[in-house]
Amino acid sequence: MKKKFLLFVLICISGSYAFAQDDSEFEAEFNKWSIEGGVGLTKQWQRTFSPGYYAVDPNFLAVDLGLRHMLDEKFGYKMNFVYNKFSASSDADIDYTTKQYGVALEGVMNIGRMLHFESWTKTLGLLGHAGAGVGYLDYDQISVGKDWVGNVVGGLTAQIKLSNRLALNLDGTYRANIRQNRGFGGDEIDFNNLAGFFNGTVGLSVYLGKNKTHADWYLREDEKIKVLDSNVSNIEERIQAVDDTKAEKSDLEQTQADVDQLAKDVDALKNQEPASYDEFVKQLVNDGYISVYFDFNSTKVQGSSTNSINFMKAYLTKNTAASVDVQGFADELGSDEYNQKLSQKRADAVVKLLTEAGVDPSRLNAIGKGEDTSVDKSSAGARQIARRATFIVK
Incomplete structure (x- = not known):
């Protein structure tokens, strides 16, 4: 009875301790870094084109490459490089090709974890990201030099978990160019130095690190329960080991005493005839x-x-x-x-x-x-x- 009571008390203490800890005290083990890339289409604001400078709608190509670091399961940041290519449409009067290059630093929120997606799916996620950066436009058809611009960036990334090391990303990002001097076709136009475009890309996240799970998919409470279960198992093993040690010693003594008593009883019965x-x-x-x-x-x-x-x-x-x-x-x-x-x-x-x-x-x-x-x-x-x-x- 004491063994069961002791086990119960130890389990309760371990459980109370594990769940009483806040997140800062719990030693969460998850990977934080990932390399990300995507390829897709881009769509510009049509009001930033002068007559005759129309673009393909949507345009190809949009490329997004990045390195992301998660501070915990909900928040992180990323540095990314963006390449866009804008081409004239078939009905444009002027044939042109313009390329934009840019880098940005963005904050990342794991919206899927905040909304508790894990309560109904273990394979779908949603990230939100926003930040700022710099870049420039290179107009192939005219010699005006690089048009340096600032960027304000925001978007959403839908995730599909393929494995512990890989996730498929469907990203939609809007980029606003600040102080853009020309239109996307290189034409002179008055649009208050503000232009923008939307990128839709499909790509992958490759998770880096020695741990099993990345922060995108890490379930802190589930891991706490696993740790608690492990602690309980260890406690049970320790109690059993102590009990077995006592049992071995007491059993040997008891067995010897039983043998001695049996010998005496048999001798006594023989003498009683x-x-x-x-x-x-x-x-x-x-x-x-x-x-x-x-x-x-x-x-x-x-x-x-x-x-x-x-x-x-x-x-x-x-x-x-x-x-x-x-x-x-x-x-x-x-x-x-x-x-x-x-x-x-x-x-x-x-x-x-x-x-x-x-x-x-x-x-x-x-x-x-x-x-x-x-x-x-x-x-x-x-x-x-x-x-x-x-x-x-x-």
Whole structure:
């Protein structure tokens, strides 16, 4: 009973400690870095084109390459490089190709984790990102030099987890160019030095690091539970090891004492010169040398106790006038009421076996004796001895 109580207390303490810790104290283990890339289409603001400078809608090509670092499961930042190519449409009067290059630093929010996507999916995610950067436009058709611009950036990235190392990204990002001096075709136009375009890309995130999971998919509470389960298992093993150590020592001492006592009892019986062999056997049975054993919290007779059942059957067959009280016992683990019922069921189980073996049930009486308090309840081996049924021949 003490072992169960100790285990319960340790589990409660471990659980309270694990869940009482805030996130800063919990040693979360997840990968933080990822390399990202995507390719797709771009769409410019049409109002930034002069007549005759129309562009393909949407335009190709948009490329986005980046390095992202997550501070935790919800927030991070990334540095990315962007390349865009804007080309004239078939109905444009002037054929042109313009390229824009840029870099940006953005903050990242794991919206999927904030909205608890994990409650309904383990493979879909959503990131939000926003920031600022710089870049320039290179107009191939005119010699005006690089048109340096500032960028304000914002977008969403839908994620599909492919593995612990790879995720498919579907990104939509809007970039506003600040202080852009010309249109995307290189034409002179008054648009208050503000232009913009939308990029839609498909790409991959490659997760880096030695840990199993990246911050995008890390579930802190699930990991806490795993740690708690591991702690509980360790506690159980330690308790069992201590219990086994005690059991080995106490079992050896108890076994030696039983052997010594048995030798004394046999010598004493020999000196008494019993009236007959049957009386000698009766005395051995009543002194508890014939017993039937059970597993913990079980009413099923152990297979090793079959010989004891056969012995009692043979004795009762030869001594037809004899009757037997079958006494059931339980160890001290559990309440008194429960152990009383368990001991009665064990006695009933032995009576049933003897009856099925051919003994008249009227000669058998099942008595539940409750707990056997004669053994050391801290010893696993001794408690096994207490889980038994004995016989009293009348």
